[in-house]
Amino acid sequence: MRLTKLEISGFKSFAKRTELIFEPGVTGILGPNGCGKSNIADAFRFVLGEQSARALRGKKVEDFIFGGTEARRPLSYCQVSMYFDNSDGKLASPYSEVVISRHAYRSGESEYFINKTSCRLKDILELFRDTGIGKDGYSIIGQGRVGEILSDRSGGRREVFEEAVGVMKYRARKEEAERKLQNTTKNLTRLDDIIMELEARLEPLRIDSEKAMEYFKYREELRDLEINLFLYQYDKSTERIKQLSESALMLSSAIDETVAAESELAARCAKIEEEERGLSAVLSDLSQRLIEMSSEVESSVGREKLLLERRSTLEAEIVHQHELSDELTEQLRSAEDELTKAQERYDHEKQLYEVLRAEMASRESGLSEIAADIAVKESLLEEYKQSMMAVLNSIADAKSRIARLEAMKSSISGRLEAINAEHAVLNTEADKLAGELFDAEAEAAGITEEKSRLNGEYSAAMQLVSAINKDISGASARLRSSENALNSINSKIRVLNDLKRAHEGYYASVKRLLNDAARNPELASRIHGVVAELISVPAEYELAIEMAVGSALQNIVVPTDQDAKAIIEYLRRHDYGRATLLPVSSMRPRLLSSEELACTRVEGCFGVASELISCAPEYRNVIENLFGRLVIVRDLDVGIAINRRARSSFRIATLKGDILNPGGSMTGGSVQKREVNLLGREREIEELSGRVRQIEGEIRAASSEIDTLRSRLAKASDDAAACSEQLRRCDVRLASAAERADIVKEYVLKNRESIEKLDAEAEQLADSAAEIDEQINEALQAESGLSEGNAVTNDDIRSVQNELSSLRNKLQTANDALSDVRVKLMAAEKEQNAAGSEIGRLTTDIEKKKLSIIACSAAASKAGTDIEEIAAELANLSADLTDERRRFEELKDEQRRIEAERTEKLVVLDEKRAERENTAQQLVDLRERQHRGELNLNRVQLELNTLCDRIWQDYELTYENALPYRQSIAVTQSHIRVDELRKSIKALGEVNTSAIEDYREVKARYDELTAQCSDLRQAECDLTELIARLTATMEREFTEQFALIQKNFSETFTALFNGGRAELVLSDKNDVLNCSIDIIAQPPGKKLQLLSLLSGGEQALTAIALLFAILKLKPAAFCILDEIDTSLDEANVDNFARYLKEYSDGTQFIIITHRKGSMAICNALYGVSMEEKGVSSIVSAKFNK
Secondary structure: OEEEEEEEEOEOOEOOOEEEEOOOOEEEEEOOOOOOHHHHHHHHHHHOOOOOOOOOOOOOHHHHEOOOOOOOOOOOEEEEEEEEEOOOOOOOOOOOEEEEEEEEEOOOOEEEEEOOEEEOHHHHHHHOOOOOOOOOOOOEEOOOHHHHHHOOOOOHHHHHHHHHHOOHHHHHHHHHHHHHHHHHHHHHHHHHHHHHHHHHHHHHHHHHHHHHHHHHHHHHHHHHHHHHHHHHHHHHHHHHHHHHHHHHHHHHHHHHHHHHHHHHHHHHHHHHHHHHHHHHHHHHHHHHHHHHHHHHHHHHHHHHHHHHHHHHHHHHHHHHHHHHHHHHHHHHHHHHHHHHHHHHHHHHHHHHHHHHHHHHHHHHHHHHHHHHHHHHHHHHHHHHHHHHHHHHHHOOHHHHHHHHHHHHHHHHHHHHHHHHHHHHHHHHHHHHHHHHHHHHHHHHHHHHHHHHHHHHHHHHHHHHHHHHHHHHHHHHHHHHHHHHHHHHHHHHHHHHHHHHHOOOOOOHHHHHHHHHHHHOHHHHHOOOEEHHHHEEOOHHHHHHHHHHHHHHHHOEEEOOHHHHHHHHHHHHHOOOOOOOEEEOOOOOOOOOOHHHHHHOOOOOEEEEHHHHOEEOHHHHHHHHHHHOOEEEEOOHHHHHHHHHHHOOOOEEEEOOOOEEOOOOOEEOOOOOOOOOOOOHHHHHHHHHHHHHHHHHHHHHHHHHHHHHHHHHHHHHHHHHHHHHHHHHHHHHHHHHHHHHHHHHHHHHHHHHHHHHHHHHHHHHHHHHHHHHHHHHHHHHHHHOOOOHHHHHHHHHHHHHHHHHHHHHHHHHHHHHHHHHHHHHHHHHHHHHHHHHHHHHHHHHHHHHHHHHHHHHHHHHHHHHHHHHHHHHHHHHHHHHHHHHHHHHHHHHHHHHHHHHHHHHHHHHHHHHHHHHHHHHHHHHHHHHHHHHHHHHHHHHHHHHHHHHHHHHHHHOOOHHHHHHHOOOOOHHHHHHHHHHHHHHHHHOOOOOOOHHHHHHHHHHHHHHHHHHHHHHHHHHHHHHHHHHHHHHHHHHHHHHHHHHHHHHHHHHHHHHHOOOEEEEEEOOOOOOOOOOEEEEEEOOOOOOEEHHHOOHHHHHHHHHHHHHHHHHHOOOOEEEEEOOOOOOOHHHHHHHHHHHHHHOOOOEEEEEOOOHHHHHOOOEEEEEEEEEOOEEEEEEEEOOO
16 A cells, blocks of 8 residues: 555645645655645645644634635635555555545535545544554654654553554444443433333223223213114204294294385485485584684794794894803903913013023033133143152152052042032932922822812813703703694684584584573573583493484483473474473483393493483483483494394494494494584593693793703803813913923932932942052052152142142032023923913914804804894784684684584484384384294204204214114113213213223333343343453553564664663553553663653654654554654754665655755655745655665
8 A cells, every 4th residue: 555646625725736746765845934834744634534623723624725815716615635556455445546535615514535435534534444544643743743742641642552553443443332332321221211110101001991991881882872862852853943934934024024114214314314424524524624724823823922932032142142252252351461471471481591591601611611720730730740750760660659549549539529529419409309399299280180170070060051951952842842732722622612602513403592592591491401411421432322322412401391392482483493302300211121131241242321421310311211222332243243132122333333223224334524523522622621731731840940941051151161260270280380390300310310420430439549549558668768759749749639629629519500500491491381382372262262252243143134034924924814814714604504404404314213213113023023933943953953063072973974873762761871871981980091002002112122121231241241352452462562662662762862772661561551651761871761851852853763663563654744853953863864764665754844864865855835925836856766
């Protein structure tokens, strides 16, 4: 078996299809870092089934698919294929060439193929079992794999050993057997539980089964008896139904004739009602138009009021803008005055700055002169020294040396004294500056804290102003909305009150009579009122009652018969027309009987109208006479059900206005909307009045809220302005304090630097003085009293040195004075800059205020323009109001004319309805008889249907299907036997009829599971025996092969290291399959030690020695080494390459390397590069070696 080719397409950086041909020997892959070399090693792992994305240096499968570059689009999948020459048949495949492939898609799915035939990953793993080839075998040693093999905490080392010694196939079989054993144990446990459950069910099911068989025996006998009793009763009921049907036919003929007459009257009434409804619709339309026109008039009046209010608001706005402009003008003048003062301060500070600059220049000049004098004196001193040295040169070099050293010492002492004086001055100045800095920072912190507080107060104040303005706008909008709604409702109330006072909607005769009664107390004393005004009807029943009684709502209630007679004479005398009068003393209730009331007790029936209506107690008889036989229901379905039960004996009305009349006729359809609603008009006025009171309360609350909010707004605005002014002052103070702190900080820094320099200089001078003292002592010992002869010269030198010291003190004083001038100059510069900043801020503030004044003027001008537009709109609105009022009166006249015509129609309708009532009463009597017959027929039919339903429910038989079961029976004896059988069945109690079948099924399942349990116990024993046998085989094979690897490892280690020794040690020889494997190594010249104590290069070479030891025991078809020689030095690389060449006769090696020694032994080289960014390409070269 030999690897012949690797084919890559779309994998990682290999966007194009790439082939690598592998010949026997060593193949090298090289290239710069990041070019994609290791992607080739990853491709081998990928095609061999590596599932861990991290092992392939990714996070998910998508990372292995070419992701695209700036010039290339991403690919949707990747493919890697490996080609093997299997002519020797080492792979378990009948083919001489074996190709394994893996495709991966961006969805995360993968497909595997062997010779282009789809397969499982398990098939590929089995194909390479015990060949050393695989993602976890020793044929692929990648970056980090060496460390994984060497790590004693990793399981990778044992996997390599087990693959090499050939126990992996046994381990796989053992793990499979253990999984099967575990599953078998679980199944046994589950079966035991099921069998125990079935055993608990068997005995109760046997008892239930015997009871069920007894039940079926009784049931069969009962069935035969009940079927024959059913046939007997069915025949008797059929004969009774025939007799009742003949009687019903005769009554039906008489009813049809009466219904025809009633229908003709109903049609006439319907026609008149339709004409009346048309007139009512016209009246309704006119009333609606009157209401709408009244609303329009009220709306126009409201609009006029709103415009007047808007004009007042705009006038107030103009005044407000003028006041704001004046306030801003005053603030502008104040800011200009501050600007003038700031300019003056700036000029003063600038003048002071120039004076200080001149003074500093003068002092710097004097300082230069002193420095020049010091230089002259130092030169003179040097001349004296040279002269003295020339004179005394003959007597002692030591004397000269002593003088020089004493001069240096004197100079150092003088400088040290000066340094100490300067140090004291600087320390004093430092303490003073520290105090000033602390005061400045404390002041700045206090001002900052105060500013933060003021910012919070200002922000809160502005938020409050904004919130109050928003609340005022909302309250004003609610106020306007409430006022508009109030105007509209008041307009409706006025129209309704006008209609009520004019008795609109009533017949002309009733209207005239009521109008006269309002002016005639005698006539008024004879009238209680109209029915519609004396009753109170819930809103949901108004339509039903109005459609049911119609014109009866306009009947006039009077105290007595005599009053009714007098009013009739009054109507005739004045030629007002006709009216129906209801004397309280004569009216008697017309109520439903108890049987009829029983018919109404169904869901959807709300009750009798007289009980739903409220009225004064004295009018109760009148109301019960008019409405006592009227029932209110939800809809026609409920009405029809009640009508059938009551045999059309009373009137029924639905909520939608549909009527079921006595006798069976029905009236219904669409209802024209009526604005003149006699029943609902009073209720509507009361509801609207309540709404008016509610809205007036809302208006008062809104007005009060607006006044409160405006007061709060004025206070909040004042608070915000005060906070703004305090913030401005705080900014000025903070800027001044910050500048002072900055100046002091600079002085502190310079002072600290000066002290540090002085300390360093003093330390250096002290060291020099100590050295000079030592040298002077040495020179004095050598001098032997020669110094007296040179006293005069020494005096001269000391004199010059004193002068030089005086000049240096003078120079220090000048330096101090110059530092003071510089401090003052910097302070003046800061003050000048602060004044300039203040000028800039005031200039910006002045420009803003000028813009605000212009904006106020523009707002006032716009408000004036709006006032002129409102005045024009008010003029147009006044003209429109006059025209609307004229049209309103014209519509009122038209309404009165149509009302008179409608009254005449209603009088005729009352007459026809009375005639129809008589016919309906006749029809009620006939239907009463028919109803009784129908009840008997229905009862018999119901009994027959009950018999049929029961026989069907019990036995699923019809009469025809039951006939074959007919037998001659004694009816009385059969009834007795039926009762006995039922008692016997009842005595059995609850019977589980499915127990017979359940018992049979459970018994069969119990027997089957018991057999399965026995089989599983045998399988458990077989698997336990197999696991023990496999474990023994693995231990034997591992022990034998491990000894060979140990021997090979010692040899390869010695060869690679040119000496030394190494060994492999099992940590527990009693548990060779699970214990850890330690590697002990002793390179030449070192002691024996654990692998972890070796250097990185020694560890890598040890791992390579172990790899070669395994290959020597069990050569793999090929081996991929990914940069495992990286940590080796050149000598060890050559050893590694030499050994690799020796092993290449039996194993193909594919090495990824950067080392020249490794490249030198390769039979072929592949170069990997990225000519195109992000895309790897291959260049090959072959050598004859």
